[in-house]
Amino acid sequence: MPVRRLVPTQEAADLLDLTRQLARDELAPRAAAAEAAEEFPRDVFRTLGRAGLLGLPYAEELGGGGQPYEVYLQVLEEIAAAWASVGVGVSVHGLSCFGLATRGTPAQQEWLPEMLGGEQLGAYCLSEPHAGSDPAAMRTRAVRDGGVGGKGAYVLTGEKAWTTHGGHADFYKVMARTSDDGARGISCFLVPADSEGLSADTAERKMGLTGSTTATMRFEGVRVDADPCLGEEGEGLSIALAGLDAGRLGIAAVATGLAQGALDDAVAYAQERETFGKPIIEHQGLGFLLADMAAAVETARATYLSAARLRDADQPYGQQASIAKLVATDNAMKVTTDAVQVLGGYGYTRDFPVERYMREAKVMQIFEGTNQIQRLVISRALARGGAPTTTVTP
Ligand SMILES: Cc1cc2nc3c(=O)[nH]c(=O)nc-3n(C[C@H](O)[C@H](O)[C@H](O)COP(=O)(O)OP(=O)(O)OC[C@H]3O[C@@H](n4cnc5c(N)ncnc54)[C@H](O)[C@@H]3O)c2cc1C
Known part of the structure; x- marks a missing residue:
């Protein structure tokens, strides 16, 4: 099911079209076989780099795309919906470039164009x-x-x-x-x-x-x-943790893409599969399960976009990044598990990708700070009184 997105510019809409095309032609057809063979697709990162997708949120003078984070994350979500390992790789690569862009000397930053262009991983x-x-x-x-x-x-x-x-x-x-x-x-x-x-x-x-x-x-x-x-x-630790705030938004977007992929597969299956003389999506019990899955995906997307817009407006966003990572990855775990349920016995086999999605979702609750650590970050911010109520314009 195509995702309806609101993006700020025509350039952003074009970038999303390009990403969907690359995801459909270059990523989705290879994902299942490469995952089964445990093969790392190094060439894919060159392809994404040459298409300008690896450096999207970095400044143009550093070799990046100069795009707002809300655009970069939606691109990342589309990549992850086709192939989660690649989505994670793009996010981690971005994390590895982060300190160089924010704290590097001009001489150190000369390395960035090759990194953001995908020649260097x-x-x-x-x-x-x-x-x-x-x-x-x-x-x-x-x-x-x-x-x-x-x-x-x-x-x-x-x-x-x-x-x-x-x-x-x-x-x-x-x-x-x-x-x-x-x-x-x-x-x-x-x-x-x-x-x-x-x-x-x-x-x-x-x-x-x-x-x-x-x-x-x-x-x-x-x-x-x-x-x-x-x-x-x-x-070093403050550079690492500042990078992690952005990285957590990356993982939130990846988890949302993964969940969207699982939802799409589950809906398609539920429209085809019949029991008791009608498609299983028409049985209310199963239709409501799918409805909850759709709501969980939309909630995750809205939550990471809200945090991204704060970041784009140079506002503090660490607490919101933790909320987005927590919500998106917990929702992805639930949605992918329910996708297996929608496919019944077939969902439990390796003939369909949903069991893989469920295995992939689990680690998202663990890395870039476990979800217990996200709760720690959020509860500490609450204990400090949280952020003051503010309204900013873009
Ligand atoms: C596939 C994968 C890829 C990864 N990639 C990278 C990478 O590229 N770079 C990198 O640096 N790291 C990476 N990591 C590491 C990842 O970030 C850590 O695994 C994660 O931070 C948890 O650390 P740990 O495994 O040592 O668990 P521990 O810190 O030992 O935690 C064990 C359990 O205790 C809980 N816990 C710990 N402290 C608290 C607390 N104060 N309150 C409540 N609960 C708590 C945790 O939530 C967890 O459930 C990766 C991990 C995986 C699995």
Whole structure:
């Protein structure tokens, strides 16, 4: 079922048309086979980059598309509706470019056009085996090794768990400890994939998103020079968390696309499948299940768009990003589970994609901050009194 969208400009409408066409022709036909074979589709990111879709929310002078976040997220949703692993990859790639765009020096930002154009694929290394929800407990160290000021070289030692694109990326945005001063002792580095001492473990064997590689990255005395530190020493965690606010909106859009895909499949099946002499969609019990699924998808979309519009208006949006991630991913879990129900026994087989959608939805409640952590962020904001009531114009 085509989604009815309100977008701010004709250019945005054209971008969405282009995305739907790419999703229909390049992504959807390959998704099931690549997921079954656990193959990472590196070439797809070049295709999306060359079409200008990877750098949409970045400024044009940095090589991006200069689009508002509300447009970028709807493009991301369309990509994820065709292939969730690619949607997640686009979001993570964007996250890996974020610190460079916001805190990079002009010299560092010269790398951006290749990154945003899809020639260079990024990864984001925050989590460690013992430190996921609590990243300030990280142990990976970066020790300065010569050089002065922003031109210093560093040697990184430690391991980063769960790295999306681990082993496939061309560069890694890495948060590492430069002092023992807790959350203030963490800095942010850009590490090229071919750095000596950097290696990827065998990829994790996951429940879903099997077309997206996830691996532990090992840093064994990895020396990075050429000005690798983004922002100042000690600003790494705040750079990482600012990126995560935007990243959470990305995951909310991806989860909404996944749920929309499941709803579309369920509705199509329910129109065809007959029991007791009529299509199952005409049985009220099942029609109401589909109605609740449609309401959950629309709610998720409205919630992430509301947060995106605050971001586009330069308003604080961290609490709303957490709400969007929580609502969209919990709704995606429910919608994909109910899609399996709509297909009955067939839904439980690998002959139909809905069982895969259900497996893919689960991880969205876990990464980019588990949904317990989102509740923590929201409840802390409530305890502080929440944001003041304001009205802003676009
Ligand atoms: C497929 C996949 C891809 C990923 N990609 C990346 C990536 O690219 N880069 C990256 O850095 N990380 C990545 N991650 C890591 C992900 O962000 C972490 O798994 C996540 O933050 C949770 O951390 P953890 O697994 O260590 O769980 P833990 O932090 O050990 O949490 C375990 C459980 O305890 C709960 N919990 C923890 N603390 C609290 C609390 N204070 N209150 C209530 N409940 C709590 C959690 O919600 C969870 O249910 C990825 C993970 C997966 C599975």
